[in-house]
Amino acid sequence: MRKILCFLVILLGIGLLIRTEILGIPIKTTLKVYRDGYVFVNQTIIPLEVIVNTTLLGAPKFLLVLDEGGLPLGYRLNNSLLIVYCGDADRVIVSYYTANITSKEGALWRLSLNFTLINVEIILPKGATLVYSDPLPLKIQALNESLVLFYSESPLTIEYVLEINLNETTGTAGEKEEKPVGGENILQNPYLIIGTLFLVGLAALTLILVKNRRKDEFKFLTEEEKYILEFLRNRKRAFLSEIVKATDLPKTTLWRKIKKLEEMGYLRTTKTPHGLLIEYKHPF
Incomplete structure (x- = not known):
């Protein structure tokens, strides 16, 4: 009787599981x-x-x-x-x-x-x-x-x-076709030509003045500062410790000269995990 009762309970549980x-x-x-x-x-x-x-x-x-x-x-x-x-x-x-x-x-x-x-x-x-x-x-x-x-x-x-987007596939060609049209408009407008020539001339004059100023500044640099610039111009960049060895200058003196050259626009300094990196910048 007990076995039959257990069997019925199991069947009831299976039925509830199927139901739920x-x-x-x-x-x-x-x-x-x-x-x-x-x-x-x-x-x-x-x-x-x-x-x-x-x-x-x-x-x-x-x-x-x-x-x-x-x-x-x-x-x-x-x-x-x-x-x-x-x-x-x-x-x-x-x-x-x-x-x-x-x-x-x-x-x-x-x-x-x-x-x-x-x-x-x-x-x-x-x-x-x-x-x-x-x-x-x-x-x-x-x-x-x-x-x-x-x-x-x-x-x-x-x-x-899917629809093909012609603007995406021919966008480059469209840009190439627009450029000649823009060029013709510039050539046909004398005011644009005069303005363009004026801007080009102004840029050239500014470059000449900057070069002359750089040359004047270079005359007042010390031999040590000129040597630092020449050293970095050949190396492109070097760590401060390397420049100390190359110039045999005290570190504080060298650092003062490097800061001066950086303010004048000749050098750029960058802090790195390996030390202070000094880079040569073209003076013009």
Whole structure:
């Protein structure tokens, strides 16, 4: 008698387990397709029990499981099987991104939905052209330059091609064509020619004045400072310790001269983990 009672308890437990963990079939599935092949999946499920199992359409990224009020629900993911702990939720909204239901061959994209679903809505990328659909959609709408396809059920397969952006592919050529036009406008405008020549002349005059000033400044440098500049001009850069050895000057004296040359624009100093690095700058 005790064995029979235990057997009945086990059967009752199995029955409760089967009752509380049932397969949840979405009452609506929306697929928003992006140009790179990723698909945003949004499914609404009515939970008949406190625990619902549903199969995901592909490997999920950024998976969210919410109730009708936007509150998160507990879940467990076992490969493609999603186990949701619904509690008192009246609706379960599952959303995620996946790249497993699209493929590309040349310019042709294909979306294959090999699952049994009802009320399927597919939003194609902007500018996409539908070239094949099996079965035919119940309805097609245009929404913000995108085609929206409605199906009563799946499995289904669609194929589409993306619009080629001519501005992106020929942008360089377009720029090359604009340059001669701009050049003709400048040549035809004498004021632009005069202004351009004035700016070029002003830049040349400034360069000459700077060179002359540099030459005058160079006359007043000491022999030690000239040697430091010559040393760095040949080396391009050197650490302070290397310049100390090359000049045989006290470190404080050398540092004072380097700061003077830096303020005059001949040198640039940089602190590094290996010490102070001194770089030679072209004086003009």
